[in-house]
Amino acid sequence: MTTSTRRPHRTTAALACAAAVALLAGACTGSSEGGAKDDASKDTTITFWHGWSQPSEVKAISDNIAAFEKLHPNIHVKVVKNVTDDKINQALRAGGSDAPDVVSSFTTDNVGKFCASGVWADLKPFLAQSHIDPATTFPAAMADYTQYNGNRCALPLLGDAYGLYYNKDAFKAAGIASPPKTLSEFDADARKLTKATANGYSRLGFMPDFHGYESTPTHFLGQWGATYFDKNGKSDLAADPAVSAMFQWQQKLVADLGGFQKLEKYRTGFGDEFSEKNPFETGQVAMAIDGEWRTANLKADGVTFDWATAPFPVPDDQAATYGRGYQTGTIIGIARTSQKQNAAWELVKYLATDTDAVVSFANAIHNVPSTFAALKSPKVDQDPNFRTFLDIAGNAHSSTTPASINGGAYQVSLQNFGYKYESGQVPDLKAGLAGVDKEIDAAIAQAQ
Amino acid sequence: MAALLPVPAALRAKRRREAVRTLAFLSPWLIGFAVFFGYPLVSTLYFSFMHYDGFAQPTFSGLKNWRYVLTSYPFFWQGVRNTLWLVVVMVTLRVVFGLGVGMLITKIRTGAGFFRTAFYLPYLAPPVAATIGFAFLFNPGTGPVNHLLGTLGLPQPGWFTDPSWSKPALTLLALWGVGDLMVIFMAALLDVPREQYEAAELDGAGAWQRFRFVTYPNISPIVMFAVVTGVIQTLQYYTQALVAGKVASGIIGNSGQQFEPGYPQGSTWTLPQMVYSLGFQRFDYGSACVVALLLFAVAMAFTALLLRRRSGLMGAED
Numbered sequence: 019m020t021t022s023t024r025r026p027h028r029t030t031a032a033l034a035c036a037a038a039v040a041l042l043a044g045a046c047t048g049s050s051e052g053g054a055k056d057d058a059s060k061d062t063t064i065t066f067w068h069g070w071s072q073p074s075e076v077k078a079i080s081d082n083i084a085a086f087e088k089l090h091p092n093i094h095v096k097v098v099k100n101v102t103d104d105k106i107n108q109a110l111r112a113g114g115s116d117a118p119d120v121v122s123s124f125t126t127d128n129v130g131k132f133c134a135s136g137v138w139a140d141l142k143p144f145l146a147q148s149h150i151d152p153a154t155t156f157p158a159a160m161a162d163y164t165q166y167n168g169n170r171c172a173l174p175l176l177g178d179a180y181g182l183y184y185n186k187d188a189f190k191a192a193g194i195a196s197p198p199k200t201l202s203e204f205d206a207d208a209r210k211l212t213k214a215t216a217n218g219y220s221r222l223g224f225m226p227d228f229h230g231y232e233s234t235p236t237h238f239l240g241q242w243g244a245t246y247f248d249k250n251g252k253s254d255l256a257a258d259p260a261v262s263a264m265f266q267w268q269q270k271l272v273a274d275l276g277g278f279q280k281l282e283k284y285r286t287g288f289g290d291e292f293s294e295k296n297p298f299e300t301g302q303v304a305m306a307i308d309g310e311w312r313t314a315n316l317k318a319d320g321v322t323f324d325w326a327t328a329p330f331p332v333p334d335d336q337a338a339t340y341g342r343g344y345q346t347g348t349i350i351g352i353a354r355t356s357q358k359q360n361a362a363w364e365l366v367k368y369l370a371t372d373t374d375a376v377v378s379f380a381n382a383i384h385n386v387p388s389t390f391a392a393l394k395s396p397k398v399d400q401d402p403n404f405r406t407f408l409d410i411a412g413n414a415h416s417s418t419t420p421a422s423i424n425g426g427a428y429q430v431s432l433q434n435f436g437y438k439y440e441s442g443q444v445p446d447l448k449a450g451l452a453g454v455d456k457e458i459d460a461a462i463a464q465a466q
Numbered sequence: 467m468a469a470l471l472p473v474p475a476a477l478r479a480k481r482r483r484e485a486v487r488t489l490a491f492l493s494p495w496l497i498g499f500a501v502f503f504g505y506p507l508v509s510t511l512y513f514s515f516m517h518y519d520g521f522a523q524p525t526f527s528g529l530k531n532w533r534y535v536l537t538s539y540p541f542f543w544q545g546v547r548n549t550l551w552l553v554v555v556m557v558t559l560r561v562v563f564g565l566g567v568g569m570l571i572t573k574i575r576t577g578a579g580f581f582r583t584a585f586y587l588p589y590l591a592p593p594v595a596a597t598i599g600f601a602f603l604f605n606p607g608t609g610p611v612n613h614l615l616g617t618l619g620l621p622q623p624g625w626f627t628d629p630s631w632s633k634p635a636l637t638l639l640a641l642w643g644v645g646d647l648m649v650i651f652m653a654a655l656l657d658v659p660r661e662q663y664e665a666a667e668l669d670g671a672g673a674w675q676r677f678r679f680v681t682y683p684n685i686s687p688i689v690m691f692a693v694v695t696g697v698i699q700t701l702q703y704y705t706q707a708l709v710a711g712k713v714a715s716g717i718i719g720n721s722g723q724q725f726e727p728g729y730p731q732g733s734t735w736t737l738p739q740m741v742y743s744l745g746f747q748r749f750d751y752g753s754a755c756v757v758a759l760l761l762f763a764v765a766m767a768f769t770a771l772l773l774r775r776r777s778g779l780m781g782a783e784d
Contacts, residue, residue, distance in 0.1 A: 104746060111521060131749050135521035218607075229715050229729075286627055287607030291716060424748045430727070431540075437731060460538040464530070465519070465750055 058360035063094040066365060067109070067118040069348075070383070071100035078382030082375050086368045093361050103128070110137045113355030119362040122175055122350040127419070127426030129349060130166040134423050138171035138351035144363040145170070155371060157411055159345040159418040160388050166421040167251075173370040174388035176380050177347030178309045179410040180237050182331070183316075185211075186324040188221065188304040197328035199340045201241075204305075204331040205271055211304040212275055218284045219276070224305045226271040227281050228436040231291045232308050235436040236419050236429055238264050240344025241332050243417045246428065253428060253458035256451035263333060265439055265447055278441050294319040310407035314384035327406040329413075342415035343407075347388060386411045424465035428458040507762070514755040520745070524752075531752035535760075539753065544732045545740045548633065552703055552736065553768070556637045557696040561689060564647025569681075571648070572655045582652070589645030593705045600639045601626050601713040626714035629733035636706055636734065647692050654688040655681065690772060697768045701761060704738040711735075737761045 056062065066083070070076055076099050083095050098118070103125050109117040121138070132138040145152065152161045152170065160174040184197055192211050198204035208223030228234055242260035247253060255261045272278050288302065289295020292315070298306040299321050306312075307330050316325060329341045350370055352362045368375055376392040379385075381399050386407050392398060393412045399405075410416055422428050435444070435454045444450040489496070514531055518524035535542050571581050588596070604611050604625035612622040625635040662680045671679065682689070707728070715729035727743055728735025737757055745754030 107520060107746075131519065131521070135519055135749075137521040231716055282624075282627065283607055285607070285716070286605055286624075286714075288716060424750065427748045434732070441731075443731075457540050460534070461748065464534045464538070464753065465748065 056358045056360045058090075058358075058364050059092060061092045061094075062358055062361045063096060064119040064356075064358050064361050064365060065096045065098065065117075066120040066122075067098045067101040067106055068122045069099075069101055069103070069124050075383050078379050081382070082369060082379055085375065086365060089368070090364055093364060095365060107137075110353050110355060113353075117355050118353055119356035119358050120350065120365050121353055122348055124348055125425070126163050126346045126349055127421070127429065129164060129172050130421035130423045131425055132351065133166035133169040133171035133421070136171075137354050139354050139356070139359055141170050141173065141351065141363075141366070144352075144359075144367070148363075148367055150367070150371060155389055155391075157345070157388070157390065157393070157416065158414060159416045160347060160411075163346060163418045163421060164349055166423075172349040172351040173366060175348045175350040175370050176376070176383070176385035177345055177388045177411055178311070179386050179407040179416065180232065180240060180307055180309055180330065180344040181406050181410050182328045183298055183306045183308050183312060184326060184328065185298070185301065185304040186326050188301075188323070192304075197326070198331045199329075200334045200337055201267055201331050202334050205267075205274060208271065208305065209274055214276060218280065218287075219302075221301060222281075222284060222303045223275065224271070225281065225285060225288075225297065225303050226268050226275065227278070227285055228268075228433065228440055229282075230285055230303075231288070231296075232306070235264065235268075235432050237307055237344045238268065240417050241330055241342065242336070243339070243342070243415060246420055247422075251462070253455040253462075255432065255458075256448055256455050261451060262447055265436070265451075267333070268436075269440065272440055298325075310386050310404060311384050313401065313403045313407075325403075327403040329406065329410055339415040341409060341413045342417070343410035343413070345386075345411060345416050345418050347385070422462065424461055427461050427465075431457050431461070510755045510758050510762075513751055514759055516752050518751040519749040520751055521749075527752060531750075531756045535753050535756045539744075541727070541732060541735060541740060542757070544728070545735050545737045545757075548728070548733065548735055549701060549703065549737045551633055552636070553697055553700045555633070556640050556703075557693060557700050559637055560640055560644055560647060560696055561692050563641050564644045564692065565651045565685075565689070567644060567648045568651030568655055572652055582648075585648050586645035589643045591643065594709050596643065597639060597706045597709040598713055600635070600642070601710055604635055604638075605714075624730075626710050626734075627730055629731040632710070632714075632730055632733045636710060639706060639710075647696075650688055650692065651685065654685040658684040694769055694772050697772070698765055701765045701768070702738055703736050704742075707734040707736050708739055 068079060070079060079097060079099070083097055087093065087095060101118075103123055106118070106121050106123060110121070123132075133140075152164075152173075155161075156164070156174055157177075160177050164170065164172040164174050182197060188211055189195075189197075189207075192207070194207050194210060198207050204224075208226075211221065211223030213220045225231075225233055239260065242264055244258055244260040244264070245254065246258075248257070272281060275281060284302075288297040289300065294300075296312075296315070297303045298308070298312070299316060299319055301323060313327065330343055332340050332342060350366055352359050352366060356362050369379075370376070371389060373389065373391045373395055374397070376387045376389055377395045377397045380387040380392065381397075384399075384404070387393050387395070387398055388411075390412065393408050398408065419426070419429055431454050435450060438444050439447065439450060513524065515526060515528060516524035517527040517530070567585055571578055571585070574581060591599075603609050606612050606622060606624045606627055609625075611625075615622050623631040625631050658681055662684075663676055666676050666680050711727070711729035711734045727739055738761070741754045741757050741761070744750045744757060
């Protein structure tokens with residue numbers, strides 16, 4: 019019975035193969051470590067990966083790098099443009115000589131993972147050594163979204179602030195003298211500006227649906243200053259009155275402007291958000307919540323009506339906080355695997371904290387500067403419509419979405435709930451939000 | 467088995483040499499299979515029992531990932547339902563439509579070349595471009611399809627923006643690109659012996675009986691092939707569902723932007739999208755591996771079930 023004696027051998031061999039593959043799988047998870055043992059005063063070359071791709075953006079980065087190399091003639095920077103987050107993560111996982119030393123990412127939500135996993139180096143020792151206090155250098159929201167649970171692994175590299183864009187011609191025609199400051203004024207203006215037709219609208223005052231491009235739950239919640247998590251890191255959407263208030267306000271406005279179905283049908287006629295077919299640019303909506311970049315788009319696209327910007331209105335019971343807004347932005351840090359972390363820090367410090375560098379980069383790509391000094395700099399774009407966003411960025415009440423261990427998963431959960439709620443699928447708001455809390459907590463527990 | 471005779475040493479050596487030679491010829495495939503299938507499969511199984519975020523070293527977590535996916539992850543069962551819906555409806559309609567178009571074109575006397583090309587060309591369109599095009603054509607507010615339906619006094623569905631219509635809209639997109647199946651069915655139909663039709667006609671068989679007793683038995687292996695490959699492809703359905711959801715939701719996908727998977731209301735959320743989202747957006751590679759393994763198991767089960775019908779695979783005369 020030769021076969022009967024071979025079977026155990028085959029089984030053993032198969033198991034051994036499987037174990038070997040499993041060991042290989044475990045070994046292919048990257049483990050190289052870097053360090054801050056390099057001498058930043060010696061001649062060295064570091065690599066910087068970023069995601070910008072437009073010629074004007076790439077030129078702005080190159081100009082800043084040239085200025086940095088002039089200041090630090092011994093540090094040469096190899097810049098790699100247009101790198102996606104997936105590529106950056108892969109490189110950080112693998113390490114090695116081809117991996118970047120300095121990385122930037124547009125995915126601010128991933129700060130929690132970058133910091134908690136240690137894949138982005140802790141910047142606290144570097145900040146201390148350079149006598150930089152994040153609390154006095156960066157606006158509060160920006161300082162907040164670049165750290166996770168006290169672990170600061172990133173710095174803000176320019177920011178985005180959200181405010182109100184309004185059609186001045188439409189305001190004039192509707193007899194509205196100034197932009198609204200409270201949500202009750204805003205709702206009244208939205209109704210006045212809306213021109214309904216039998217099947218839709220010839221113009222809508224404001225698109226409140228959560229799919230209306232930037233009119234997302236998290237952007238609106240910036241006006242209430244929601245905290246999202248309690249002191250123990252548990253989701254507190256149901257317990258936070260700001261969250262319920264925002265959903266109730268949105269639901270009322272949806273109803274006032276014609277109802278969800280009618281608004282959704284109108285929304286499907288909107289063009290691409292980042293083109294001249296944007297509904298605010300085409301006049302399909304008279305007011306919009308949007309980021310500071312739209313000021314440049316509106317000029318470049320040559321819109322034919324008169325427009326202006328203002329902070330987005332705040333709840334009536336928080337009128338004193340008018341001027342606040344939601345903030346996010348690009349982040350920059352040092353790869354854990356970098357062997358040249360001291361030299362890398364010099365570049366990070368320069369790009370994120372040197373006032374001239376921050377201002378020139380902000381002016382070039384029409385983003386908000388990310389330091390207090392740059393926000394106050396006379397060299398920063400002084401266009402009054404852009405100025406609105408500088409003020410929002412510097413406002414102490416402005417807020418952001420906090421970093422989480424599993425990226426922006428909690429925001430997706432909240433968004434999904436918002437879509438159900440606005441379409442009338444969730445009759446009990448409190449119970450619905452409690453369900454979202456449970457979902458978020460389970461996902462975070464799974465990620466830890 | 468007491469009758470087993472000792473094998474002469476020379477014969478054993480010859481068999482060994484033959485085995486080595488066979489293995490040598492098979493080695494390119496074997497290496498490819500081991501590297502690109504065996505290794506990823508075992509790694510996926512390994513990671514499904516590990517807590518792994520893609521950065522730190524994986525740690526053993528037992529059945530935690532399996533429990534999370536099957537009991538706590540809110541989108542899993544919705545993804546299963548959507549994927550199964552697409553498997554049942556989309557695959558069935560594609561096979562029926564592909565066969566129907568193939569039969570029609572084989573019967574056309576004039577202009578067959580034109581129709582063959584016209585039906586095949588959409589299959590060559592890149593999936594992303596085709597889906598974006600469809601999303602614009604079926605845009606409920608500005609698309610020509612609803613404009614036409616409105617002109618004819620017919621209801622105007624929300625298509626990719628309506629959870630009830632999003633999967634049917636994706637099915638229409640799949641039917642538009644049915645050229646691959648049409649070509650395969652045409653080749654099979656043209657291979658059916660003409661004399662069998664003539665004999666059936668002499669016996670008084672009508673059109674349906676000729677299809678039932680002559681055409682189908684001859685092309686059944688091809689039908690089975692279309693179903694098996696269709697099921698596997700549909701279980702891997704990713705690009706069209708993702709692009710349609712993004713375009714219709716208005717979120718084209720700026721870097722760093724959170725987006726709702728499976729717009730509208732999770733109705734286009736499929737298991738392959740879940741694998742990407744869990745692994746690369748939530749940094750939960752363990753759970754992503756669980757979904758990938760379940761997907762693999764379902765694909766294997768479907769395929770095994772269909773392949774058990776040996777007669778279907780081998781044809782009537784076998």
